[in-house]
Amino acid sequence: MPEANSNxxxxxxxxxxxxxxxxxxxxxxxxxxxxxxxxxxxAGENGAGKSTLIKILAGVHTxxxxxxxxxxxxxxxxxxxxxxxxxxxxVADNIFLGRAPARAGFVCAARQEQDSRRWxxxxxxxxxxxxxxxxxxxxxxxxxxxxxxxxxDARVIVxxxxxxxxxxxxxxRLFALIQSLKARGCAIIYITHKMExxxxxxxxxxxxxxxxxxxxxxxxxxxxxxxxQWMVGRELGEQFPRRVPHSGGERLRLENFSVFxxxxxxxxxxxxxxxxxxxxxxxGIGGLQGSGxxxxxxxxxxxxxxxxxxxxxxxxxxxxxxxxRQAIGSGVALLTNDRKATGLVLSLSVAxxxxxxxxxxxxxxxxxxxxxxxxxxxxMTGPMRLRAAxxxxxxxxxxxxxxxxxxxxxxxxxxxxxxxxxEPTRGIDVGAKREIYQLVDEWxxxxxxxxxxxxxxxxxxxxxxxxxxxxxxxxxxELARGQATPEAVLAAAMGQTTEEL
Amino acid sequence: xxxTADAARPPAWKTFLGSPGGRALLxxxxxxxAGAAFNADGAFFKIGTHRDTLRQASVYGILACGMTLVxxxxxxxxxxxxxxxxxxxxxxxxxxxxxxxxWEVVPASLAIGGACGTIAGxxxxxxxxxxxxxxxxxxxxxxxxAKYASGGMKVSTAVQNADGTYHYVxxxxxxxxxxxxxxxxxxxxxxxxxxxxxxxAWLALSRHxxxxxxxAIGGNEEAARLSGVxxxxxKVCAYAASGLFAAVAGLCQAAQEQQGDPxxxxxxxxxxxxxxxxxxxxxxxxxxxxxxxxxxxxxxxYLDKILSINAVPEAGRLVLTGxxxxxxxxxxxxxxx
Numbered sequence: 001m002p003e004a005n006s007n008x009x010x011x012x013x014x015x016x017x018x019x020x021x022x023x024x025x026x027x028x029x030x031x032x033x034x035x036x037x038x039x040x041x042x043a044g045e046n047g048a049g050k051s052t053l054i055k056i057l058a059g060v061h062t063x064x065x066x067x068x069x070x071x072x073x074x075x076x077x078x079x080x081x082x083x084x085x086x087x088x089x090x091v092a093d094n095i096f097l098g099r100a101p102a103r104a105g106f107v108c109a110a111r112q113e114q115d116s117r118r119w120x121x122x123x124x125x126x127x128x129x130x131x132x133x134x135x136x137x138x139x140x141x142x143x144x145x146x147x148x149x150x151x152x153d154a155r156v157i158v159x160x161x162x163x164x165x166x167x168x169x170x171x172x173r174l175f176a177l178i179q180s181l182k183a184r185g186c187a188i189i190y191i192t193h194k195m196e197x198x199x200x201x202x203x204x205x206x207x208x209x210x211x212x213x214x215x216x217x218x219x220x221x222x223x224x225x226x227x228x229q230w231m232v233g234r235e236l237g238e239q240f241p242r243r244v245p246h247s248g249g250e251r252l253r254l255e256n257f258s259v260f261x262x263x264x265x266x267x268x269x270x271x272x273x274x275x276x277x278x279x280x281x282x283x284g285i286g287g288l289q290g291s292g293x294x295x296x297x298x299x300x301x302x303x304x305x306x307x308x309x310x311x312x313x314x315x316x317x318x319x320x321x322x323x324x325r326q327a328i329g330s331g332v333a334l335l336t337n338d339r340k341a342t343g344l345v346l347s348l349s350v351a352x353x354x355x356x357x358x359x360x361x362x363x364x365x366x367x368x369x370x371x372x373x374x375x376x377x378x379x380m381t382g383p384m385r386l387r388a389a390x391x392x393x394x395x396x397x398x399x400x401x402x403x404x405x406x407x408x409x410x411x412x413x414x415x416x417x418x419x420x421x422x423e424p425t426r427g428i429d430v431g432a433k434r435e436i437y438q439l440v441d442e443w444x445x446x447x448x449x450x451x452x453x454x455x456x457x458x459x460x461x462x463x464x465x466x467x468x469x470x471x472x473x474x475x476x477x478e479l480a481r482g483q484a485t486p487e488a489v490l491a492a493a494m495g496q497t498t499e500e501l
Numbered sequence: 502x503x504x505t506a507d508a509a510r511p512p513a514w515k516t517f518l519g520s521p522g523g524r525a526l527l528x529x530x531x532x533x534x535a536g537a538a539f540n541a542d543g544a545f546f547k548i549g550t551h552r553d554t555l556r557q558a559s560v561y562g563i564l565a566c567g568m569t570l571v572x573x574x575x576x577x578x579x580x581x582x583x584x585x586x587x588x589x590x591x592x593x594x595x596x597x598x599x600x601x602x603x604w605e606v607v608p609a610s611l612a613i614g615g616a617c618g619t620i621a622g623x624x625x626x627x628x629x630x631x632x633x634x635x636x637x638x639x640x641x642x643x644x645x646x647a648k649y650a651s652g653g654m655k656v657s658t659a660v661q662n663a664d665g666t667y668h669y670v671x672x673x674x675x676x677x678x679x680x681x682x683x684x685x686x687x688x689x690x691x692x693x694x695x696x697x698x699x700x701x702a703w704l705a706l707s708r709h710x711x712x713x714x715x716x717a718i719g720g721n722e723e724a725a726r727l728s729g730v731x732x733x734x735x736k737v738c739a740y741a742a743s744g745l746f747a748a749v750a751g752l753c754q755a756a757q758e759q760q761g762d763p764x765x766x767x768x769x770x771x772x773x774x775x776x777x778x779x780x781x782x783x784x785x786x787x788x789x790x791x792x793x794x795x796x797x798x799x800x801x802x803y804l805d806k807i808l809s810i811n812a813v814p815e816a817g818r819l820v821l822t823g824x825x826x827x828x829x830x831x832x833x834x835x836x837x838x
Contacts, residue, residue: 303727328729342727345720347787356717357728363710410728 009071010035011156011187012057016066019052026052027064030213032206034156034187039178039201041190041219044208045231045288045457045490050191053208054078054158057189070156077154079146079162087134092116094133095148119147124173138165146174150181157181158189163197164290175201193288195224195494207231224496225487232457232486247465248279250316251449252418257310259292259299264307269295271473272310277418277449282440284464285453286489292473293453294337297420301334302327314418328357333416335407337423337453339400343407346396350386351377353395353406358413380409383442385435401432408439419443422453437463457486471495521781521789525796528779528829532803541810550810552687558802559695560585560757562795563750564773566695566702567618567743569794572777573706574739575719575786576625576632581747581773583643584617585766588751590647593656593761596673603675611748617643618744619737626736636740640770647763657760672759679756691753698746702791705742715739719786775822776801779829800829 010033019027027049034040042050055061056068058078070076085094092109093100095116100107116129123143133141142165149157163171178188178201192198198205202219207230214230222230252275259270269292277283285293299308302321312319314330321327324334336342344353354377355362362372377391384405395406404424411419421440425433440463444450454460460467467484469477469492477492517523536545544550564581571578592610595601601609617639625635659667681690706712714735717725726732750769755761780797782789804825808818 301727323729324727325729325731334727336724336727342721342723345717345724345787347720348716352713352716356713356725356730359710359713360729366710368708368710368713414729 011071012076012189013069014053014057014066017053017056017068018065019049019056019061019063025211027056027211029066030208030211032213032216034189036155036185036187037182038203039182039188039190041192041198041202041205042208043192043198043205043227043231045455048208048231049211050208051160052211054160054189054191057156058158075152075154076156076158077149077152078158078160079149080160085133085141085145085148088132090132091120091127091129091136091144094144095119095129095151097148115151116147119151120144122150123147123177139167139170142166143170143174146177150177155185156187156189158191160191161193161289162190163192163194171197193290193494195227195491195496198227199224209233224491228487228490228494232490246280246444246447248281248447250276251279251281251314252277252451253311253313254300255311257296257299257312258308259295259304260307260309261295261298261304264309267473268292269473270299270470273470273473273475275468275475275478277451279417279447279449280444281465282444282450282452282463284460284467284484285451285470286460286467286477286493287453287470288455288493290472291470291493293470294422295473296470297334297422297451297453300327301332301420303334328414328416331415331417332420333357333411333414333418334420335411335422335424337426339403339407344395344403344410346394348395349392350381350395350398350406351391354380354391354409355413357410361414376413377409380413381405384409384439401428404428404432404436408436412443417448419448419450421450423455424452425454425456425459433459457489460484460489461486469493521793522796524829524832525779525781525793525800528832529796529800529803532800532807536803536807539807539811541812544810545807548687550806552682552689552692554802554806555692555695556689557806558798559689559691560750560753561769561772561776561801562695562798563698563746563753564769565776565794565798566698566791567746568770568773568777569702569780569782569789569791570705570712570715570739571632571743572774572782572784573719573786573789574715574736575722576736576739577636577774577784578618578621578740578743579633579636579770580617580621580639580643581743581750582766582769582771583640583647584614584744584747585751585754585769586761586763587617587643587647587650588614588748589755589758589765590651590656590761590763592675592752592755594650596675596755597656597658597670597760598660600673603673603678606673606675607752610752611745614744614746614748614751615741616744618741618747621744622737622740625740626733644763651761651763653763655760655762675752676756676759679753680759691757694749694753698749699791699795702746702794706791711735711738716787719788721787772801775826779826 012034014030014032017027017030018025030049030053032053042053044050052061056064058076086097092113096112101111102108113129120127120129123146125140125143127136127140133144142162146162162174166174181188190201204216204218205222205227206216207214207227209231255274256272257270257274258268258272260266260268285296287293298304300312302323306322308320319330321330340346345356351374355373358376362376374391386402386405395403398406424436440450452463461484464484465481467479467489468475469489471493476495476497477488479488518527540546567581568578588610591613592606595606595609621636621639624630625632658670658672660670661667679690682688683690683693706715714725714730717728717730718732718735722732754765776797777794778784779800780789780793782793804822805818808821
């Protein structure tokens, strides 16, 4: 698949790259090269290993197997997806952070400002570079980030989803700039989840899947359907227990539901979506990074207070939760996508974590009974085959899979009627995954409605009775079990709306 | 068979000394051993020495009870020293000048302390002002109130007459009861009050839902919120409780001094924090307990007493105490991660 013609010589050549984090291999024998004057798109699903590869290229990860050659001394500039700017410092200070033009140790502010203005002007930004970065909206900040990378005058520029906060004219300006960088002999490595952008600017495309190199091809030889097939092309094995649908009455209905995590003045993370879920049904929510799926859960759960709009009904009764406490009281439970950061209190015991959400019911009058809590924790964790030294062990000492089971036990403790599962199997081993799938089956049999977010395609397709695909906060497809193919889900997740279904 | 327990368990004594409680107990034993070694011609073995040690540590200890609640929730309360002064001044005014009976003075004093704590707690929990700043503001504010309420003078039993002369009134019964000794003069009432405070704080932390909420908030506030924990309410209650304990300490202070001194309690908050931290309660929140604080109170109390019976001058005492606080916190830290 890589062509024989390698003239001019590549600016970057990586071969046989293998990277392990502990026992987990995230990249296996990956090859990648990038030539002067090309836009090389790096494509793959979430977790395919794109970011790790970029981090190796940028020198963030220095321990890996394989060869990395970078020609030319000007190095690699990376425009990070999550902004790396310091909000309280000025635009000019940020652009020249760590390499400010200086004389005898004193920064030449005037020269720094002048140079900064030159770089921002190239991006069509007319801003005062002496203002602190935090004063500007996210889109401008992203352009400042790009100006910072350009000012490093590197010949290899990595752009990791640079357009996620930009509007159409800004994107057009960025693309024009990319063309001029190409003409100057720079190589651009471009990561995106938007099919439309790949079609517009890619010269060559390399696809990674599950940490492996799938292929590299000129963009012209890789039309969207073929690209998607390369990205997902995986047999859906027998690793999932077959689910029997247990559909009951309508449990949840959302109409024109929007979520504004940072306030009503900002762009909503979830934009006027309507969906429903029945008792005993698993509705999968598909989407790539920035789709708004997690924000949908948090908004529905009351984690953003009242910063939601639209109508929500549970069992036919209107429900708008202003706090997670209200949501839990009304029979909703949430498993967050990051058990360490938002799921568990790692300094508390397994039993304390498992009973935290259900504590009001376990402590009538406010007085706790350790024996009652133990019994409740045992009852919840028993069916999950939790392997902990004891219920008194600190949650932080457990393995990832067992921590996840504790987080699930906590959610289930409140006897929810609607369960929101955000990445229930992230970072846990195959055995624990299988057990969680079986639990999902048991819960639906009890009539719990489940909304499921997962970035693992086989999991999404086999667990879900229906798949709803989000792209930038909007529904781009609703697929019944039979229609939900990896290709259809990924196409919708990359912004292609379903034409006829 | 299980993937969390370590393969070879270390011996029990090692596990014990590795735990915060074991280390805090070791520190106390070392201090007591030092007291036995430098016993100042047997003064350390007299029961009166221990009674005085406990009495002197009690006011700080009462503050440390409230401080433990706040620190476990991930906060800090710098206002307690000033609240001691404010409630001491108010209690003295009510009991001495206004001749209020105890059943009015005590609730009124508690209400004043509780209100100070509630306000500071509300500012930090609901308005998201850092606890350090919110309670620093309350520290200054309460000190100002104490000076305002007392006119900058000590409120004592020497009451000024209309013509500018003074006459002495009797010490109020409330103060005499609090300053009383029981069990044949071998136990001070303030120590009994301290023990009651420890028991109340233990009940809250170990047996009440609210205590579990404080641990959860201190350990991971976002996870606690998403688990339905009423974060704002629980935090406000912690600061309110700290204010209540400070009011109790203020009553004890006023009773022991038989006056309300608007300058009283300065720096007490730092002693209370040191006691909590030496016990092994984490300043990061989420870990610790009242039992640990009790050990910390005894350690600092005895350390101070041993230095003073050996006639170490105050300058040296402060320097040594500072060194020992750092040493204790360093050993507490090593067992984490």
